[in-house]
Amino acid sequence: MMSNTSEGDFKRNRLFFEANQAFGFYHPKVAALKGHIFLVESLGASWVIKGYDDEERALRQLNIAKALKQEGFSKGLTYQRFPSGKYIVYGQGLYWLCMEQLQKRREVHFRSSKDRQGVSELLHRFHKEARQIQSLDLPAYALLSHWERRFDRFTKSHSLSQFNEALGGHTTKALLKAGDEALDRLQKEPLREMEKKAVRQKQWIHRDTASHNFIIISENQYYLIDFDLASTGPVGYDWLQLATRFLPWLDWSFAALAEEPYFAPYMDQSWFLAGLLYPSDVYRDWHVSQQKKSHRSIQWFLKMHSFEKRLRFIADVRKTLG
Incomplete structure (x- = not known):
């Protein structure tokens, strides 16, 4: 779901992700999803980027995903390295993680x-x-x-x-x-x-x-x-x-x-x-x-x-x- 982010915000987001070399994006297209979550497209690839206000929380999410995958739970999120090679990038007061974009076939509804x-x-x-x-x-x-x-x-x-x-x-x-x-x-x-x-x-x-x-x-x-x-x-x-x-x-x-x-x-x-x-x-x-x-x-x-x-x-x- 797209958030009600203004055109100016979109431009600032794009410039932020492009200017911060720690991400490694090249001329990215940026769409705000909700809160501190963005969809970023660059060089034919796409990522979902999420920011955390605490490094410990970001690291915990990374470790949860890794631990679950090691135990064979493959039905969760997979975090990836940014194009720069980093797992966690700090910028604008937030610690950012990069995750794979899961392509939804349809919405889950509990009426079903x-x-x-x-x-x-x-x-x-x-x-x-x-x-x-x-x-x-x-x-x-x-x-x-x-x-x-x-x-x-x-x-x-x-x-x-x-x-x-x-x-x-x-x-x-x-x-x-x-x-x-x-x-x-x-x-x-x-x-x-x-x-x-x-x-x-x-x-x-x-x-x-x-x-x-x-x-x-x-x-x-x-x-x-x-x-x-x-x-x-x-x-x-x-x-x-x-x-x-x-x-x-x-x-x-x-x-x-x-x-x-x-x-x-x-x-x-x-x-x-x-x-x-x-x-x-x-x-x-x-x-x-x-x-x-x-x-x-x-x-x-x-x-x-x-x-x-x-x-x-x-x-x-x-x-x-x-």
Whole structure:
């Protein structure tokens, strides 16, 4: 997706990439994709260039890709040397990586049962093969503290009254209650022990299982990209997040989710059910819609979520929890 970058910005980007000899580009054509991500074409070749504000983060992405490939996980990103021969180039306050351009055949969409299955199989394979990696340690992820911060930010937001006005008092109260109840239940679950075990067992999680982070380059050939949030943690955390991505396309049906491959082992685990109560996506999307530079509006937010079905789903989860 092209960003709303002005013609002047495009010219400055081209001049930057051309002038910095550390890249090694010759008269490049530059297109902004999003954020600090650019498509660069030069001498008949094309690359995707991504900038990081921290050298350690850039190096971690490079090492993640290398480690996964060494273990046989070929369905992820491959980083390449710049034409200059360097893997990481510093410029304009950012550390830049160069990756292969994967040619998408079509978009992945979770409304498709075939795509849900393909994505699930790929995520399972990522978890399995990442466990073999002993040479690289990723930051440990603590789910409860992350969700507590998100809930606190949401409840203290100056726009909460606007949220209440858009959704109505009943729905607002129900979503706040669900979040509070989920956190209360999760505090009683052995999440810390699970997370420590995950560190010992070298369990990796992706942590951003949105559909746009899966690419189809040919029929049945799914790729997993964007490991910026990759961490050490229980693999069930990825399945919990993916469940909230699938559920809008499963009509928020608890029974339908249980029938999806790879979810069955979690459907009777109390921590997973408590996690399903927590409307993390609602809090996140509302926050995004309130950002000044965001192209996402309140209308987008309301269109994205089916609150009546969501509240029925929450009731079903509560019934299962007892």
